């Protein structure tokens with residue numbers, strides 16, 4: 631019986647992968663005209679992340695910033711590059727997700743962050759903007775400014791120390807409550823949620839825009855990743871064989887303008903740099919999304935079998951199945967659920 635069940639599972643997994651590859655086949659082939667590339671971008675891009683500057687004030691134990699310097703300088707993504715990308719997204723009436731951080735703290739340079747969010751919102755009225763922050767620079771006033779600027783979903787993070795157990799009563803709930811206190815949010819106006827192996831409290835801003843604030847504490851024992859081999863805090867996979875869906879629907883624009891196919895890679899890690907699929911300073915995003923290197927990479931990871939380094943050690947982009955619904959919604963489902971709750 632066990633053998634039959636294992637065979638059935640293996641067949642199902644391959645069928646799911648086959649279906650997903652079929653649905654995403656446009657992202658796994660090269661295209662020649664701008665029109666075709668814009669169509670592929672519009673159909674498949676689901677998350678674009680901007681690292682508007684390099685600086686982060688922390689060196690969290692679970693992050694590559696524990697070893698890679700993001701403290702002693704601050705380089706900015708050229709405004710011209712940022713606006714050019716936004717203009718292309720406007721051209722396709724982008725309605726996917728926009729993330730405001732990679733390996734920087736997006737609120738460390740508050741004025742720049744607010745200006746970029748406003749500029750993007752002006753061009754992308756239908757996109758969903760989410761911002762994760764370590765909250766060191768977040769105040770109640772800034773929450774209102776972010777709401778006004780166009781953020782849909784704000785996620786102040788509560789981190790726990792290395793070696794500290796993820797204990798709901800001892801450290802998780804108290805840290806979430808402290809965060810609410812700091813932000814002047816009454817706990818009785820929030821709702822407890824469990825998502826992404828994270829406990830959090832959801833609060834809807836009492837404004838016309840009604841930005842969602844989700845103060846969360848994630849369990850890194852469950853979701854910690856090796857971040858493109860830039861941290862050894864989590865050594866979960868030795869030789870990943872499972873496919874990865876992330877590069878099919880993501881673009882991550884680092885502060886230098888280099889574009890990465892997933893959130894695990896960073897421009898300032900020697901072992902990751904060669905995974906950049908383009909440079910947004912000199913190339914259009916439709917060219918980058920559809921370039922030969924991106925297509926080759928997707929084909930390399932969207933299959934069962936040995937993965938290129940550092941994907942072979944990575945636990946990201948693992949889906950229950952690889953149908954379109956699962957691929958596209960795995961990450962965004964959470965945000966869309968909150969958005970649906972907001973709309974009532």
Ligand code: SF4
Nearest residue numbers: 686688690693695764
């Ligand atoms: S996890 Fe976030 S706050 Fe911590 S070092 Fe990394 S980028 Fe900075």
Ligand code: SF4
Nearest residue numbers: 874892894941944946
């Ligand atoms: S396996 Fe990990 S590093 Fe490789 S593409 Fe997927 S998420 Fe990125």
